[in-house]
Amino acid sequence: MNFNDFGIDSASLAGSLENRLQAARKAGFSHxxxxxxxxxxxxxxxxxxxxAILKSGLRVTGLEALRDFEGLTGKMHEYKVDVAKSMLTLCHRIGGRLLLTEASASVHAMVDPDKIAADLRKLAFLALPMGIRIAFKGLSTSRTVKNFAQASEVVALANCPNLGVAIDAFDVIxxxxxxxxLETVFAQQIYLVQLSDFMLQxxxxxxxxVSSASHFRVFPGEGAHSDQLxxxxxxxxxxxxxxxxxxxxxxxxxxxxxxxAIALRARRAADWLGETVLRRTLPVPNMERLRALRPC
Amino acid sequence: MSNVTDRESVPESPNPIGMDGIEFIEFTTSKPQALGGVLERMGFRPVARHRSREVELYRQGTMNVVVNSQPTDIPRTVVPVERPIISAIALRVRDADAAFRRALDLGAWEIPPRAQALELNIPGIHGVGESLIYFVDRYDEFSIFDIDFRAIPGVDPNPPAIADLNFFGIVQYVGLERTDDWTEFYVQLFGFTPIPDDVRFGIMPKGLLLQSPCRKFFLQLIEPDGAAQYAPMEEHLQRIGFGTPDVLAATAEFEKRGIEFVSTDKVHTSERGALTKAVLGGVMFELVHADPNSRMWRP
Incomplete structure (x- = not known):
């Protein structure tokens, strides 16, 4: 685990795309x-x-977000397939290898798990030749897939090698x-973890x-839930x-x-997670050597 | 009466599109004559030209190879450059339209129709990299070549094959950890079957072999190793493999015709197979020992 495991969402930053990319890069982020x-x-x-993205020197973590894709029929399904193709093409152009897909919150979407799985499977198939993985994320406002456990069940039902889940810490906390x-989900099936904290207790x-999710999130370590995070x-x-x-x-x-300024706050969050939270998971080189030298 | 599948789970046929071998394999290059020269040394003869496009048909025995030098008009397809690139495979299927629609339902990307008036519209989808996969169902009494192509006058339209050469398979280079993805692609779309690692053909042992549902054709998926693991993902159809009952007779004939074979400690001609040296910036062919009647793997 190191600093390079953390990236930032361009949507967290203000300004032109070029400025945001530059700010992320200057703060030391690699993706x-x-x-x-x-x-x-x-x-x-x-x-x-x-x-601008290709020249930024930053790797693309993924492209977000395809919404309300699954569970539709007829013309609506065809329309969404077109939208998905357009997003996949865009993802491919920026060198992205992951498309974040949020569970449908549409009232028109069917709730049959087999239909949802079949549609996600089709989406993963569309993404497959381009080497793009689909990270499916439960949404609390969805009628059918509200959280990562349900997302993981649907992904297992769809059973496609480039289909997995995204987990948002905000939803969990x-x-x-x-x-x-989390133990019910295969680690290999998790393609992306989104991290944020929030101020409300x-x-x-x-x-x-809804208001916290879309307006009052803060970086890890800045909010009221550092411990849970x-x-x-x-x-x-x-x-x-x-x-x-x-x-x-x-x-x-x-x-x-x-x-x-925001990218630097993100940098502090990454440092906090890397150095404070995850310290226990890192082998400390000198300690390892001492342990090896110590007689048993 | 309701559909039987509404009440009972009826497994799909192991050959869902009725695949029946390969109708043609296409190369794209801006220097068609140079590739034509190589194909002729490999025993192919030019037999026909497309009526409206810069496309030529080469044939030997049962094999059709198409050389395309027409500038591309579809995104994500091969742009002709000097180095020939394998740009399409055409699968013989029971019903081309049904196979095409089934592929689209599963999530394949269609290519837009581009036939001129009175030409056949051959349905196709995007495959690996910039390559295409066509579905062809007219290959018995008359073929697509009878309609879209004009025969070259005075040329035998069915030149015999050297050493009973036939299409054995295609080697596809895939990205790191992409074997599972591409296996899923070929299994779901066409009914290919991965075969066990201990079943091997030829002299190039790497990668995963997938057998077509008609048991007439193989795909071999090969991931990068060594330093290539860290290069940007590069995926494409790398080479054609020809089956022959007598590899040594075939190589002897090809050497007479000026084809050179790789001869190193690890890779060299044997009764099991042979590999031609790369020409024109990367074109190579593999020979694989295969008895046409009993060569395929059976579970």
Missing amino acids: VMISAADIVGHPVSTSAGVD SAEVPLDD EVRSSEDE SKFVLKLEEIGYFGDYSFDVYNSDYLQMPSE
């Missing part, structure tokens, strides 16, 4: 999660957005999910949850997760602050 809107919303052109539930209502990360290490962590901090205050 960045890109929102599709950052590229297609580039003031010059989509190609200019793609070029705000819903007070027991950490032992507890999430009492769904309004609280560190236990969450340690649990993931324990079950053998070794993929990327990304800070998905959606905070309307942060979007009014210079991206350099």
Whole structure:
């Protein structure tokens, strides 16, 4: 576990795409999660957005987010397949190897697990020739796949080698999910872990949850749940997760602050996690040597 | 009456698209004559030209090889460059349209139709890298070549094969840890079967072998090793393998025709197989000992 395991979401930072990428790079990050809107919303052109990412020197953690894909039929399904193809093409252009897909919150979506699994399987198949993996994430507002445990069940049912789950720490902590539930998920099936903390002591209502989720997240170590967050990360290490962590901090205050300052806060969070929380999982070289020298 | 599958789980046929071998393999290059020269030394003869595109058909025995030098008009397809690239495989299937629709339902990417007036629209999907996979169901009494191609006058349209050469398979280079992904692709779309590691053909032992449901064709998936592991992901169809009942007779004939074979400690011609030296920037062919009647692996 080291600093390079942590990346930042471009959506956490304000300013032009180029500025945000530069701020992430200057703060020492080696990879960045890109929102599709950052590229297609580039003031010059989509190609200019793609070029900015390719020239940034940053690896792309993944592209986010495909929404409301599964469970649709007829024309709506065809339309969503087109949207998915467009996002996969964009992901491929920026050298991304992962597309974050959020569980459908649409009231039009069917709730049959077999249909959901079949659609996700089709999505994974669309992504396969490009070498892109699909990270499926439960959403509390979804009718069918509300959390990582349910996401993991659907992914197992779909059974495709490039289909896995994404886990958002916010969802786990705000819903007070027991950490032992993580043991039901195969570590190899987890493709991405998103990390953020939040200020509210507890999430009492769904309004609280929605406003916290979209406005008042903070970086790990800055909020009211450092303890739960560190236990969450340690649990993931324990079950053998070794993929990327990304800070998905959606905070309307942060979007009014210079991206350099926010990227540095993210850097502090990565340092805190790497040095304080995960210290126990790192072998300390000198200690190892001393242990080896000590007579048994 | 309701569909039987509504009530009982009926497994899909092991050959879901009725695959029946390979109709053609296509190379794309901006220097078609140079590749044509190599193909002729390998025993192929130019027999026909496409009516509207810069495409030539070479044939020997049962094998059709198409050389395409037409500038591309579809994204994510091979742009002709000097170095020839294997740009398409055409599968013989029971019903091309049904196979195509089934592939799209599963999540394949279709290629837009590009036939001119009165030409056949051959349905196809994107395969590995920039390559395409076509579905062809007209290969018995008359073929796609009878319609879209004009025969070259005075040329035998069915030149015999050297040493009974036939298509054995294609080697596909895949990215690191991508064997499972591509296996899933070929198993689901066409009904290929991975075969056990101890079943080997030829002299190039690496990678995973997948057998076609018609038992006439293999795909061999090879991941990078050594320093190539750290290079950006590069995936493509690397070479064609030809089956022959007599590898040594075939290599002797090819050597007479000016084809050179790799001869090192690890890789050299034997009764089991042979590998031609790369020409034109990377074109190579593999020979594999295979009895046409009993060569395939059976579970």
